[in-house]
Amino acid sequence: MAGTPAMIDSLAVWHAYRLPLLIALAVLVLTLRVYRQFNSRSKTAASSSVPVSPRSQSPEKSEKPDAPAQKSISPSTASPTTKITEKPTATPAAAVKSTAGPKRVQGRKPVKTIGGRRSSAENKENGPRVSFIQPIVFFASLTTTTERYANLLLEDLRIAVEKQSTSEDRKKGILPPQIHDISYLEFDDFFTSVPEAPADSPDIPGTRYVYCILVPTYNIDTVLNTFLGHLDETHNDFRIDTAPLSKLGGYSVFGFGDKEEWPTEEEGFCSQAKEIDRWMAKLTGRKRVFPLGMGDVKNDPEGALKDWTNGLLDIFNDIVEYGGLGEGVSGSGDAVESDEEDIEDDEESQKKKSSTMVDLEDIKMNGEGDSSAAPIPVDFTTVGKAGTTTDTAKEMVPKTSPTYAALTKxxxxxxxxxxxxxxxxxxxxxxxxxxxxxxxxxxxxxxxxxxxxxxxxxxxxxxxxxxxxxxxxxxxxxxxxxxxxxxxxxxxxxxxxxxxxxxxxxxxxxxxxxxxxxxxxxxxxxxxxxxxxxxxxxxxxxxxxxxxxxxxxxxxxxxxxxxxxxxxxxxxxxxxxxxxxxxxxxxxxxxxxxxxxxxxxxxxxxxxxxxxxxxxxxxxxxxGFNVDDEVQGYANLVEKALPGLVEIKGVTFCGTSTSAGAGLTMKNVPFYEEVAAFCVALNAELERRGLKYGIAAEHAHSCCVLIASERFxxxxxxxxxxxxxxxxxxxxxxxxxxxxxxxxxxxxxxxxxxYFGNGGFNPDDERWYRKNRKPRPIDVAPESAPSS
Structure with missing residues (x-):
């Protein structure tokens, strides 16, 4: 019996596409079953009376979490080769170790993981999911070398920002970086509490700051000593949390050192960078975005910084992609690293206690038994200060230091x-x-x-x-x-x-x-x-x-x-x-x-x-710095202190790279005529205010003019x-x-x-000019020169 043309066409289609259709149907059924099974497990976990997180609910650092009755492997900490048993097991009430006092139970959504990375939208420690990263570059520099490297890092970060999508409705990414010199910072604004997100940020709840700190290491007292002291005081201040920067998106430190002078880390190579990294780990709750980087100033420091920057940008992308620092992110502070830092802290604390505690009997013996010994100073108001008086003070410029070599040279x-x-x-x-x-x-x-x-x-x-x-x-x-x-x-x-x-x-x-x-x-x-x-x-x-x-x-x-x-x-x-x-x-x-x-x-x-x-x-x-429109300001200072004399001199350019790095070039050196004109203007302003001053003398060779009080x-x-x-x-x-x-x-x-207008060169001496250099005529009207 012959079928209709429509039936013949349907059979032809079925025979041609039956295999793909059967496979698609099987995948759909399997997906529905997995989805239902996953939902049922989530509900079971949410309704369980056993807390999901092994963390202590107490904010005290020393309190340890209760030990579970059975050891299990969490999906967030398991390696890719570890087999995870997901069969739920009942926990007998007798197996749970009781603790003294009532136990606080806080409702907390279990942390979901993606590829080993934490992706919870809300987290008590980390807050909302990170959508935008605001990098801030901090640097300290005496010779402007580290400042130059900090600007290189800033440029790399800006390039990374420009490579992102420019669409206005972008939901995540890296924001344009900021840069700050540690010498000019109010430490409390950045290192006592986390700064507020900018008002114009694309997503305020999801915007997190990440600190990128670049520092050299010196064997002299610099702002880094003050900075380290601030970090120490902040962490140990009982009035605030021990980790006040825990809301940061993270931090990373890069140090510069000289391996010729300090060959190893034990001998001091990048020691101050290591100290800053250690204190920041404490203040942030170990939110180390990327490991400490170190560069030798005598051996391609720029290349080392570039490698560190590339690693840093990779982690930035991971943070944006997965919403935060997961345990799977390199450098986030895993258990081994954290334990080692805790052990180091405990050892340092014990050393401090043992070195500063003085027995009262020893004090008596020192005071009575040995008349030649100086009495031990004891401060009963501040614990641990007594031992500091016995420390041997360091030399400001040791003969073996680079400073000594540079100055003698x-x-x-x-x-x-x-x-x-x-x-x-x-x-x-x-x-x-x-x-x-x-x-x-x-x-x-x-x-x-x-x-x-x-x-x-x-x-x-x-x-x-x-x-x-x-x-x-x-x-x-x-x-x-x-x-x-x-x-x-x-x-x-x-x-x-x-x-x-x-x-x-x-x-x-x-x-x-x-x-x-x-x-x-x-x-x-x-x-x-x-x-x-x-x-x-x-x-x-x-x-x-x-x-x-x-x-x-x-x-x-x-x-x-x-x-x-x-x-x-x-x-x-x-x-x-x-x-x-x-x-x-x-x-x-x-x-x-x-x-x-x-x-x-x-x-x-x-x-x-x-x-x-x-x-x-x-x-x-x-x-370009202190000449333009500053006559009024200088007059205010003269009026305040009323000095007997005012010397005004043009800057001498020494031609060093340090000056160039600070923005100083030969263009910033004024001609003598400019210095003299400034003096005339300042003197006129002082006269206008009724202050009794006058232009007394000059030394054109030094580009210097003297304004004197009428007292002289x-x-x-x-x-x-x-x-x-x-x-x-x-x-x-x-x-x-x-x-x-x-x-x-x-x-x-x-x-x-x-006198002003006469040049100021001693006629008993002979003016000497450099070879092939003719003297420049000086034409400055001696308006304030007194009559003789």
């Missing part, structure tokens, strides 16, 4: 462990009759009789125009061995005389001046570092004055307590490198977090000292020069019977050739 003679002396180029010039520096024009100091020294090579600023190439130590507090003033005084004199003797064979040195140079008459405490940082600065000054060596002391207005306690000097300088907070931060790059407040307090102290000290403002002009103007003539013999007579009389004296008591008349 630059011509410094290191005295003791923290002092130095160096021959100034103007000393060499004066020995050959080619002129002295501005101090001779302004104050009557001949450069070949001057010694430039410092009792402290350490400074609390990292000025962009520093001549010391950024190699001198920096620090905010004195934490080093302290040399006696006698050692320093004898050492700097010996070093100075040795360097003078080395010049006896230099062509052009005049015999009479060489003989005069073997008797130091003046000491400029402005070589490098911060002289008043030295704890015994007053004793050192007394030794100078006892040998009738005058003293010019320069400070950077960052140590008000030491400035206030300073005894009389011949002339006291304060460096005023900017007229406002932001400019000062950019130019001086201070380490003190309250640098502006310290600066202001120093001005108040300077105003108090003006009645019996010659006080000087030292302004260093840097085009007598009979229409300037008296900025110092009568040094009279100064020591008055000083000795003050010591003998307490008779006070003022700056006006030892002033002398300024030479006419030094």
């Amino acid at each position: 630059q011509g410094y003679s290191i005295v003791g462990s923290h002092s130095g002396v160096k021959i100034c180029r103007w000393t060499k010039s004066a020995l050959r009759g080619r002129g002295s520096c501005y101090k001779y024009s302004f104050y009557g100091i001949r450069s070949h009789l001057c010694m430039e020294a410092t009792p402290s090579l350490s400074c609390s600023n990292k000025c962009i125009f520093c001549w010391r190439h950024g190699t001198n130590p920096v620090g905010t507090t004195w934490r080093w061995k302290v040399d006696e003033p006698e050692l320093i005084f004898n050492g700097v004199k010996e070093g100075h005389y040795k360097k003078i003797k080395m010049l006896r064979g230099v062509p052009g040195v005049r015999a009479e001046r060489f003989a005069e140079a073997m008797r130091i008459r003046h000491c400029a405490l402005s070589l490098v570092g911060e002289p008043i940082f030295y704890p015994h600065i007053n004793r050192f000054l007394e030794m100078l004055h006892n040998e009738r060596i005058s003293s010019f002391l320069v400070c950077n207005a960052q140590h008000p307590d030491q400035l206030e306690a300073l005894h009389r000097v011949t002339q006291l300088y304060v460096s005023i490198d900017a007229s406002n907070r932001e400019s000062l931060r950019k130019i001086d790059r201070p380490l003190h977090r309250d640098f502006w407040e310290r600066f202001q307090r120093c001005l108040d102290i300077l105003r108090e000292k003006r009645s019996y000290q010659r006080t000087v403002f030292r302004l260093t002009l840097v085009n 103007r007598v009979n229409d003539k300037w008296h900025t020069t110092i009568n040094y013999q009279r100064f020591f007579e008055l000083l000795e009389k003050e010591k003998a019977d307490g008779t006070p004296f003022t700056p006006e008591d030892y002033m002398a008349e300024t030479e006419e050739w030094a």
Whole structure:
């Protein structure tokens, strides 16, 4: 019986496609069965009376979770080759170990996993699922090298952001990175609590910060010591959680070190980076996104950083893809790593306890049994402080350190462990009759009789125009061995005389001046570092004055307590490198977090000292930093401190890579005409305010101009020069019977050739020009030059 054409067509279709249709039907049935079985297991797990998570419900770190009756393997921790038994087993009530007190039961959704990674939308520790990552790059740098590497990392992160989808409805990804210099941060904003997500972020609940920290390692006191101290205090502060940064998306640290100086990690290679990594692990609850990276500055550090960056970006993509740091993500802090850190912490704690605990019987024995032994200092108000007094203080500049090698290479003679002396180029010039520096024009100091020294090579600023190439130590507090003033005084004199003797064979040195140079008459405490940082600065000054060596002391207005306690000097300088907070931060790059407040307090102290000290403002002009539209600001500072003298000098470019990295080039060096014009404008503003100042002298060769108070103007003539013999007579009389004296008591008349408009070059010397270099004509109207 023949079928209809429709039936014949249907049979043909069935025979042609029956196999694929049967397979699709079987897959559909199997999928429905798996789905129903999965749903039933989820409901059984949710209704179970046994807590799913093995974590303790108590926030205390020391409390351990109860041990389960049967050991089972969790899907989130099982390896791909482990067979997982999913058959539910009943847990007898007797098998559950009881604990004292009521047990808190918190409803908690079981954590689902995808490929071994946690993907819970809500998690008590981690919060909402991570959808957007906001990377923040933190760096610390003295010589701007690490800053350069931080900017390379920033650029790589920006490139990664640009490669993402640009659609506005993007639901996850990496946000444009931020960058911060640790030196200028308020630590509480980033390292005491997690910063708030930006208001314009695509998905505020799912946006997490990830900290990328790049740091070098120094053997000197830097901002990293302050930073590490903050991390320590934050973790151990009983008022806040021990892991206040646990809401971060994660963190990772990269350190730079020098394997030539510190060959191994045990000897200090990248030691400060390791310390920061360890503290961040505690503060974040071990949310280490990627392992600690380390680069040798002498062996392709950029390549090591690039490898670390690539690994970091891979983890960023994993976090975005799976919603957080899963146990399956490399570097997230697995059990072995966490246990090792806990063991290290316990060992350190035990060491601290054993080293700081002192038996009262031992105290008695030390006090009575051994009369030669010094009493052990015990602080009964703070646990663990007693042991710190017995620690051996480190040297500021050890002979084996890179700092020592760098400074000696630059011509410094290191005295003791923290002092130095160096021959100034103007000393060499004066020995050959080619002129002295501005101090001779302004104050009557001949450069070949001057010694430039410092009792402290350490400074609390990292000025962009520093001549010391950024190699001198920096620090905010004195934490080093302290040399006696006698050692320093004898050492700097010996070093100075040795360097003078080395010049006896230099062509052009005049015999009479060489003989005069073997008797130091003046000491400029402005070589490098911060002289008043030295704890015994007053004793050192007394030794100078006892040998009738005058003293010019320069400070950077960052140590008000030491400035206030300073005894009389011949002339006291304060460096005023900017007229406002932001400019000062950019130019001086201070380490003190309250640098502006310290600066202001120093001005108040300077105003108090003006009645019996010659006080000087030292302004260093840097085009593009502190010149444009800052006359009003400088006038405000002069009005506040009322210094007797204001020196204004153009910056000297030393041509180092450090300066270039800080943004300083020859374009930032002003011409003398620019410096003179600035002085005229500042003097006019002071006159407009009724302040009695005038332009007194100049030294065009040094690109320097002097504004003086009318206190130093007598009979229409300037008296900025110092009568040094009279100064020591008055000083000795003050010591003998307490008779006070003022700056006006030892002033002398300024030479006419030094007046503003006359150039300021000593006519007894011969001006020397470099080969093939013609002198530039100087045309500055001497508007404020007094009539003679």
